[in-house]
Amino acid sequence: MNPEDNKSTTNDQPSSLLHINHMNGKSFKTETEQQPSSTSTTSTTTNEMNEYAFEPRISSQLSCSSLTAGLDEMGIFSSQDSDILLMDDFETGFLKRKVNDITEEEVVTESHDHNTIGQQPPRKKISTQPPSSIKTLPTEIKLSSFSSQKINKNVRKPKTIYKIVVPKKNSNTTGNSKHHQTKSKKGQASSNLRDIQLPNLAISKNEREFSNEENSLQIKAKRGRKKNTTGKDQEIIPLDSNGIFSNLRILFIQNNIGTVRLNLMKEKVKAKGGMVVDTFDTSVTHVVTELPGKNVHKVLGLLDNKSLEGIHVLEPNWVSTSIMYDKLAKTERYEVPLYKPTSPNESQSSTSLAEKTHENMNSGESESQSSHKSYHALKHFKPEKKKQDISLSPIREQSLSPSPIFKSDLEFNTPSYSRTFSSSSNSNYPLSTMDRNKNLKDPLTKLFKDEEKPTDLLSEMIQEARNLTEAGFYSDEGEYSDRMIVEESSDSEEDMKKVYSTLLEHDEKKGHEDSSETALSKKSQENQKYDSFSCMHKHTYGEVEINPNKLIIEKLQILLDHYQRMRDEWRTLSYRKAVSALKKYNKPVSSYKEAIEIPGIGDRIATKIQEIIDTGNLRRVESISKSDEVIKKFSAIHGVGSKAALKWYALGYRTFDDILKNVKLTHAQKVGIECFDDLQERIPRDEVTEISKVVEDAAHSTDPKLQLFTTGSYRRGNPTCGDIDILITRNDSDGKSHSGVLPKIIENLHNRNFITHDLTHTQEDDISGKYMGICRLSGGKYRRLDLFTVPYGELGAALLSFTGNDIFNRSIRLLARKKKMKLNQHGLYKNIARGSGGVSLNEGKLIAQRTEQEIFDALGVPWRPPNERSC
DNA sequence: GGGCCAATACTG
DNA sequence: CAGTAT
């Protein structure tokens, strides 16, 4: 269940657009009215949170999750060589160690030092065992079960201890590969479990590959060490004569560069065709150092800087950046200024000299040059924009209204997108049969028409800028990267808020004395309190591809997914925040220092970023990606979560065959396995549309007045969806309702052979029912289908809830909570008193549920169309 | 040390 | 109730 496409997308609800007009001024007002002005707040979210702080939780969830992570990181559940390494730990009772003692570094260093060239700490004891013994597990291990305890459960049960007997050998592993060969991807429609061609985990194959990989790595590492001990790095034959560093001879001056980082860089340089030299001579093309320029010659034993003419003296980040993008970075920004008493501009000429001297400085350089040009082009472009934005009225206006500049081509220029919106506005299917009120006209049409206008120019410029900047990431001062322009509105919005926040701090100091705050600052404060909520900002799908930090984001995303699978909720959260911050960060991150400055990125993640910058890789990712494989696959089965997956893995099961033979599966799990391959695939938007039509047809054959909305990621406009979520309701103003239709619809769809499997049935009163199943268009693939019926009056709350995405929902619900309200799928309630653990003690008073707009307004959240809710 | 981007429904 | 789901 990819959180990404958690819930789907629909069109709009009756009155959402109605509010667009007054939203410019009103939503906020609502908020201020409800919120007593707190004059002394520093207007930071934190203060606000304290103000509404909850009772402390009594639970040990932290240690639990840490333990989970710890175990995972220790490789307990890894298929990788750490299995061996850990046996000792098991037997010596590593579980007794304090959780906090189990650090990630330990593990990473341990299992990966063979990747590095530095001295290799001795491997753990069992290293006498060949990798081939990986499959052998201890015959009996004790394993605590980790449960991510729910917040409101104050009392934790004692940990369950599973006593697990692990088969000496996994007899199925071999047979599995055969399965792999014979498996037919589509031909598994059979409903007879025995006949199912099971999807295959290809474990044995993977293990072989891993072993080979490891061997080769070790060999390589050994070679590296050998060379190192001889101190003749330059004798290493470049591994890739076409690499970005080919023909370059680079001298690293250690000084302030950390050994690990230095070695990693050297390795990479060599791997990409460069020569790493130890001693300075005239053949050196680049000197990499963190020393001040005036000291370089001394270190090199030169009389002065003269001998360095024609040679690039660069900061380490030049290497890092080049490695990360696998292109030579433009040297200019990384030049270490050499102290030249005679002429301050000397270093400039030194640069050009170097450029001339080393003509073999391949295409990378010239590309950098061209990017340089675009840099200027953008430079001219941007300030204008910036000015425009700044000149916009003070923050108040910006916060009150949706950003005046709408996303343009980024989201809208793809065919699917155009389709999305045109079909929406034409009230084609997904828009449902919703009888729009006259005064609502065609809200969506209006919405996008109005907003497209201002974007036209912008999108043109963005496109132009993008064309110019293809490699524009090299302008890593980066103020003018294309991302920035796209996100301009929100960026400057935030900038403005920062500025404003500074001002407010002054105001505040004074405010205590004369308490004469302007209405403006009050409002800004008010707004700022909730500024950190995701739901206060627009987020849209699919911006990573053009992000300058794509690589970093990808790696971190892998860790994020991993921790999510492990149900390490809080670590997941942190990674999510970090990734999210990076996505919004519009220039390439080029150092630890820069990374840690970004809110949401702390020491640990910044360190990881540095490693990615330096090596283009993250060893942690490598280590988990293998160990993760099986558990990832297991927990991808519908109905299987981390608990089952981890347990099965610990039991020694590695394939679906193992599970089917040895585990008592729930119905949902069986179905999940049967349809596994298909369900893993994303559903093209068009197919979701088509499927929605089928459901609509079935529904209307039951009652033509039913209204259907396809929600989830579809409604958010995603080009592909993970499942189909359809919300069904009926205007009850004629005294009838949709009561009882859900079973009929389902039966109808069964009869059409459209629904092929049921997963769950609702037992609720059918006015608000839930169905989960699997459907298939004839000749198509199995798709997850969710149907919900909701009371007509709750439509807005339901749409909001089922449209997601999950982050957006959590965010907006927390926001509600902070305002002493409660938001759920039924509506928004105020005057909620919450006890310890955040449990609401009373029902509160229902204040909004009919439309999304009502709810946004009541919460003081600026209206956000579904496509901006992908946080 | 402890909160954090939630609240609720079905299965076994 | 724990686990999995939305």
Place this chain on the structure above:
DNA sequence: GCCC
């Protein structure tokens, strides 16, 4: 894991 991040941040108070």
